[in-house]
Every structure is written in C-alpha cells, then in structure tokens.
Amino acid sequence: MVDTVRTETTPPRRRPPLRSIVIWTLVAVVGAVAWGVVALTRGEQISALWLLAAALGSYAIAYRFYARFIVRRVLKVDDTRATPAETLRNDTDYQPTDRRVLFGHHFAAIAGAGPLVGPVLAAQMGYLPGTIWIVVGVIFAGAVQDMIVLFFSMRRNGKSLGQMAREEIGVVGGVAALVGVFTIMIILLAVLALVVVNALAHSAWGTFSIAMTIPIALFMGFYLRSLRPGRVIETSIIGVGLLLLAIVGGGWVQDSSWADTFTLSPETLVWALIIYGFVASVLPVWMLLAPRDYLSTFMKIGTIILLAVGLLLARPVLQNEAITDFASRGDGPVFSGSLFPFVFITIACGALSGFHALIASGTTPKLIEKESQVRMIGYGGMLMESFVAISALIAASVIDPGLYYAMNAPAGFLGDSLESASQAVAGLGFSITPDQLAAAAASVEESTLVARTGGAPTLAVGMSQIFSDGFGAGGQAFWYHFAIMFEALFILTTVDAGTRVGRFMLQDTLGNVWKPMRDVSWKPGLWLTSAVVVAAWGYFLYAGVTDPLGGINQLFPLFGIANQLLAAIALTVATTILIKSGRLKWAWVTGIPLLWDAAVTLTASWQKVFSDDPRLGFFAQRDRFSEALDNGEVLPPAQSLDDMEQVVTNSTVDGVLAAFFALLVVIIIADAARVCVKALRNPAAATSTEAPYVRSTLVAPSGLIPTRAERELMAAAARGDREGAG
C-alpha cells in the first residue's frame, strides 16, 4: 500500500517490465528510421507520413522520458499536496476539474492560428528546418516552458506571469513583462487580422461566409440566453450546421448578382475589421464572443482530426525541397533573412510560444486536480499543438513550389498579371505557367491566387488537396473555403478576446492613476480603452495592408520576435525560481532553452535593426527609400511618392519596435541575473513565494489512463465517500 501512494519525491527504482522495454524500443526505432528518411533523402520526393512518424515517435519518447524526468526530479511534484483547486475551491474560479476536460480547455486556449501560419511561411526554407525546429523545439523548449510555468503558477495559487515576474525578479522585471505582454498582443492582433484580410480580399465567397458568422453567432447567443439557457452542445450543433450552410452559400453568392457587394478591397476589409473589433469587444460576452468561442473550438478540434485522418488517407508526397537555397542566402521572397535566426522566429507557436505562458498562468492552474497532471496538460497540450504545426507544414509542402511562391511573394514583386507572376517565380528558380496559375485559382473558384500572402490561403490550398484526395469526393473549392472559414473564424475570436484582454490591462493600469477607470464596467472608460486598443492594432493592420513591400513579410518577423520575447520572460522567471529554490543543478532545464531563445531573439532583432541589407534591416531600408525620396525617385515595388513615404514611415516604426523588444529582453535577463547571483551568494535570504503545504484529500490519476494502483485508490476513495455520507 505504501508503494502505491507515490509521493513522487522518492521515486521507487524498479526494473521496468519487459513489455515496456520492447514497446519503447520499437517506438524509438520507428522514430529513428523516420528521421533518417526525412533527413537523408535527397533528390527524390518522400511521403508526408515519414514526417508524421518522425514527429509522433519523438513526442512519445519525450513525453514518456523527458517530461517524466522533469516532473519527478526537477519540479518534484507531490501528489499528497493539495492544489489551489482543492484548497481555494469556490466552484467558480477554483475548481478541481477532470484532467481530460482540463486538457481540452487548455488546448483550446493555446491553439489558434499561430501554428498554422508560421510553418506555412517557414516552408520557404524547405520542410526540413521547420520540421526539426518544431519537434526539437517543442520537446526541449515549448512544452517545457508551458509545463513549468503551469507548475510554478499552480504552486502560487494561480498567479499570473506578470505577478510572478514582479515577485521573483522585481519591479523592473514586472513592468517590463507587463509592457511586453501589451505590445506583443497589439502586434499579434494586427498580424492575425492581416492574415484574415489577405484571405478575404477580392473573394466574395470567403467574405460572405465569414460575414455570415456574425448573424449566426448572434442567433446562438440569443438562443443560449433566452430560449435554452446552458444547452451549449445543442446550440453548437445548430451553429456548425448553419456555418456549413454559409460556406456552401458563399459559392452561390459568388455566382450571383450579390457577388459585387461581397467583393471587397483590402482597405475596406481593414475598416470592417476595425469596426467589428471595437463593437464586438464592447458588447456583452454572451452576445457574440461566447457563441463564437464555442463555434471556433468545435471547428478547430473537428478540422484538426479531419486533417490527421485526411493525411493518413491521402498519403501525400512532399513537393517542397528539403532545404531550399533561401535558407543560406537569406533572400527569400516570403520573408527575408537566413535560416538562423529567422526559421526560429517565424515558427513560434508549435515549437516555443511565449503566449502560452499567459494561459499556463491564467485559468488552468486554478482548475488542476493533482500536481503530477501538469505533465499531461502542460507538456501534452503543447505536444498536440506541435502536431498541428507539423500538419500545417505538410499542407504547405504538398503543393507545387511554383504555386507556393506565386501565392506567398509580395504583390509588388509578382506584378499585376499571371504572366508577370509566372516570370517572377521563374526568376526565383521555380516554374509555373500562367495557365497553371489560372487553373489553380479556378479549381478553388477564386479569381486569382497570385500574392495571396499571409499563409491562410496557402494552407487552405494544401488542405483542400489533402481532403479532396483523401476523402475522394472532389469538392476542392468547398474544402478551400472550409479551411479559410476555419482559420478566419478563430482569428476573429482571438481579435475579440485579445482586444478585451488588452482593454482590461489598460483599465487596470490607468485605474492606478485615475480611480473611475478601475471599474471595468464603467461605460465611458470601457469605450475609451477599447478604442485605444483597437486603434493600436488597427494602425499596424492598415499599415500592413497598404505596405508597398508587403505587410506580412514586414510584420510577421516582428510578431515572431515579440512572441519569443515573451517566451524569454517566461523562461527567465522559471529559471530564476529554480535557482532561488536551491535547484541550481537543474537550472539548465529552462536555462538552455532560455539561452537559445535569447540568442535567436537578439540576433533577429539585431539584424532587423542594424543590418546593412535593405531587405533585412528596417533602418537600412528606411535610409534607402528616404534618400531616393529626397531625390524625387520612386523605387520599385513602390509606385508613387506616397508609397515611398509610407515605406519610410513603416520601416521607422518597425525598426523602433524591434529595437524596443530587444531592449526589453536584455533588461529582464540582466535584472533576473542580478537576482539569481544574489540568491546564490546568500541562499538563506531567498524567500519562497510558494503557498504553504496543505495535505490533499483528493484522489485522481496523473495521466490519461489510470494505472492499476490509481484505480484501486479511486475505488477506495469512492467507498470512503459513500460510508462517510451514509
């Protein structure tokens, strides 16, 4: 009996059973063979399933061995210790939640458009660099960060990352973290909104389907509020049905006289999104956000499962090269810069995403039942997101490279016609004829696919190929718009939710200066702060959409840098806590990812700020265009002096932001280093910020499937409950 109540502090050293040795050896062999095929095959095309096998094998080994090592040795989880869900239980914020249910909530909160967009853009470097970074990055950095932040926040009754930064590092670190979170969110929202605008521009089908989600969500909101309170599943089924109808209806609208009404220019869409963002974020949650959230969660999970099944059925062959020449030359059209550091910036979500630290120190730690469950929820949840990123990379790599570059290079580079696009792609060393471009657009019933940047259209083309091959029913146009809808839907949810979070941060900060602001339901304050947040991301969105150089390739690196900066803050906080709690010998677990992340972020910002290459450095770009402007010249791809001025303004703003982000990272790491040195010199003075130990009376399994010992304990606890009650 003593043996079954594992406290995890003294792991029993037993010889593993033979069956387990055999299984794990097999998993390792399959993974290793798959990696061998993926990494060593040159000059011939390989099946996408090798990528999946390599990733899944690696995830399994990492989860079984590395995550377990961290949980037992580094974090020393203790299942006899009550979690905040148990000690502070109030059945609203704090509530012990079944691990499988919490996994669903946590995954729905961390997974969004990020792991879908980044890998698509990074496919410019070939499939190999992205695959390696997504898998290695998640195992040693991303999943570790998510799990450890979740654990430390849980031990502190669910404190946020900002609060932990202030308590562990100090006011400077805390303020830097707060400013960092806010700016990142603005850039994030702008980039995501830009993805939607690029996907919907000049597409009556897409615009109509997405526009219909607003009345659908409103209907669901009223249905849930007044007709059938709390019947979420039934409401969602109706909603998804209407959504599918809206996708089909988009096809009809495109062929009807309404088509012109829904064919909008990018600028019009920007204004539509800004107005939508403002209105949505000041409306009560039940009207628009809550139903949207249900819809996008169901669509997200459903589509991910569909994509996994589709890949298995279609078994597509990768058309992309393993490593393209852009990786070393750094002159790719999708985004500038060479493999290091820019692959690691472009693919943030899916490998390492600082944003997750906000979720892991938000609601999840207040709901977790047992300390050991951080492995399944924190580490496992991030592995799942990584799997989504690999699927997106595959979807971008199964389409013809010529089409990929014709879709993802900036409009200014590709020119106005199919012929000019075909020539521009040939200039990059790939080929696609104007006829093929026209046929590709016709197969998904879009007017054109040229310069449909932002990642979403490319992913949608890849997914539509996989789905129509895998499920055999054709319907590529339907699947394309299904995929666009799926992405746009949860991006709009993120825009709404993110604007609200930004507004709350602003209200909270301003409330320190001016009391009335602190009341979050005070209408004038609510409108003002919402308007400020929307204006901030709206500015970057508008600048991105109208940028003559192409908004995505200018803004996406900034988004990546910002996201990885947040990861640096999270990993710094985690490393500081490890050192302050006397675990210097394990500090490498978060310290090495931190060093890597800092190297990546700082190199990228350095190049973005100081590079002499105008394609890469924002200020070099600014100098080049402002000199030309002084001489009255117009440099392509700009077409007028106004364009020239816009390039100058944009590159100045972007350059200042890149420098600002880098400065924040340096400040936080330097401040944390000071705190760590102090703690190491005088270990006795280091105070613990953990909540005190309370003995747990809850019984719950650690992993997905309960062990025999856990089942016995649960059965005993259930018997005890009945006896106690009777």
Added chain:
Amino acid sequence: MTALLGAVGRAAAGVWWYLREVSGETAYDRYVEHCRRHDAAGRVLSRREFERRRQDDRDRSPQQRCC
C-alpha cells in the same frame, strides 16, 4: 454482438460525457450540488438565472485566447 454493442454504447456515453463536461453544460449540475452541500436550505438559482450570472461573470474576467 451484444459485447460489441455494449462497447459502442460505452464509447458513445463517454463521448457524450466529455462533450457535456468540456462545453460547460454540467456547470449548473455542479452548482446545485455545491449549494446542497453547503447550505441545504438556501435558495438555489434556476438554470436560467444561473447561466445568466455565469455569462455575465465572463464580462468581468476576460479569457485569453492564444495565437
């Protein structure tokens, strides 16, 4: 055959349980149970009142959605 049907039935019941839990449909059941446990004589909100209050609470605590 009956064993197969039983297994399918259990799987369906599991999926249904999971959907209800994940979507928050069971929140009201838990609330009622919570009220009974703590104050058996106290007034229990109706489902409509409870769901309204729960929705309105979300206005005051925004939930982050990630990228």
